[in-house]
Amino acid sequence: MRKNIVAGNWKMNNDLAATRTLISELESQVKTSSAEMMIAPTFTNLLEASKLLKESNIEVIAQNMHFAENGAYTGEISATMLKSIGVSTVILGHSERREYFNEDDAILKQKVEAALENNMRIVFCFGEKLEDRKSGNHFNVVENQIKNSLFHLETESWKSIVLAYEPVWAIGTGETASPDQAQEMHQFIRGLVNTKYDDLVSENISILYGGSVKPANAKEIFSNPDVDGGLIGGAALNAESFMAIVNAF
Numbered sequence: 001m002r003k004n005i006v007a008g009n010w011k012m013n014n015d016l017a018a019t020r021t022l023i024s025e026l027e028s029q030v031k032t033s034s035a036e037m038m039i040a041p042t043f044t045n046l047l048e049a050s051k052l053l054k055e056s057n058i059e060v061i062a063q064n065m066h067f068a069e070n071g072a073y074t075g076e077i078s079a080t081m082l083k084s085i086g087v088s089t090v091i092l093g094h095s096e097r098r099e100y101f102n103e104d105d106a107i108l109k110q111k112v113e114a115a116l117e118n119n120m121r122i123v124f125c126f127g128e129k130l131e132d133r134k135s136g137n138h139f140n141v142v143e144n145q146i147k148n149s150l151f152h153l154e155t156e157s158w159k160s161i162v163l164a165y166e167p168v169w170a171i172g173t174g175e176t177a178s179p180d181q182a183q184e185m186h187q188f189i190r191g192l193v194n195t196k197y198d199d200l201v202s203e204n205i206s207i208l209y210g211g212s213v214k215p216a217n218a219k220e221i222f223s224n225p226d227v228d229g230g231l232i233g234g235a236a237l238n239a240e241s242f243m244a245i246v247n248a249f
């Protein structure tokens with residue numbers, strides 16, 4: 001059975017004090033939930049967050065990492081560094097990384113390999129831009145993003161992959177894909193994985209939706225059969241709204 005997951009991507013928000021406060025608010029509101037919870041604080045606060053949440057069922061994950069193990073890559077962080085502070089899941093391929101930091105499918109393929117070599121779990125993001133959706137090219141774009149970075153993997157590696165469909169036009173814009181648009185794309189993605197691999201892989205892969213998920217729309221989006229959770233940006237910066245989204249399951 002695939003897992004339901006709600007992950008909060010804090011992006012470049014929250015200094016150390018704000019990180020501590022938000023974590024303690026989240027901890028005080030966590031109930032037993034039918035969804036796995038993850039939060040992705042910024043790099044400087046990962047160690048503190050992973051210490052604070054060591055005994056909790058909220059997993060602390062990273063927003064990005066480099067593909068190299070170490071070396072002359074100023075400003076970068078490696079998988080082994082993340083593992084050494086207790087972080088073993090990483091978001092890769094977020095559209096902001098693709099857009100502002102020129103991460104393309106080939107770079108992401110290397111990052112995926114590095115994460116897997118280090119026994120890390122990956123939340124792999126992809127999604128089309130507005131012009132792709134308008135021109136009806138969205139299925140092609142998504143197919144290529146997945147194929148180019150993930151379809152070289154062995155079946156076994158898919159146990160460590162979570163997919164996150166995030167239409168770029170819905171991220172931080174307040175505009176959400178309709179539940180039907182989300183379901184249509186998620187079903188397409190599961191079908192792609194099924195064609196390349198098998199039922200076991202496609203039925204067990206969690207596919208999250210991201211893009212302006214809020215307490216008001218979470219239930220409707222999550223009720224789709226192929227939507228297994230959400231990657232939440234803005235609404236994850238507030239404990240009440242994040243927990244309301246988690247509790248939408």
Ligand code: PGA
Pocket residue numbers: 009166170171172173174210211212213231232233234235
């Ligand atoms: P948003 O961000 O919820 O603020 O739209 C989602 C994301 O970027 O993962």
